[in-house]
Amino acid sequence: MGALGGVFFASYTQLSPSMWVAPLIISVAVVxxxxxxxxIGTLVVAHIIGFLEVIVVATLAPELRGVFTMLLIIGVLVTRPQGLFGREEL
Incomplete structure (x- = not known):
């Protein structure tokens, strides 16, 4: 099924080896x-980052798409290194 989906996807778009880098970075940021x-934390943060990126692209500039996501990562890692919903390791 995955190969068949890839064939149909490739028939109407251009494929490149690095086309999945941006979604991979966003998914790592969410986790x-x-x-x-x-x-639960992953689901909540996925919605937050999704809404944040849509608002940034729609209101500000599409070039700033990943900037606010990276600022969110930096802010959370500085204040809560275990993540928003993570538990502190003993």
Missing amino acids: IVGGIGSI
Whole structure:
């Protein structure tokens, strides 16, 4: 099914080896900010980052798409290194 989906996807778009780098970076950011091992945190932060990126692209500039996500990562890691919903290791 995955190969068939790839064939249909490739028939109407241009493929490149680095096309999945941006979604991978966003997914790692979601897991880090939400807290590694916290499914609820991951779901909540995925919505926050999604809404944040849509608002940035729609109101400000599309070039700033990942900037606020990275600022969110830095802010959370400075204040709560375990993530928003993560538990502190003993």
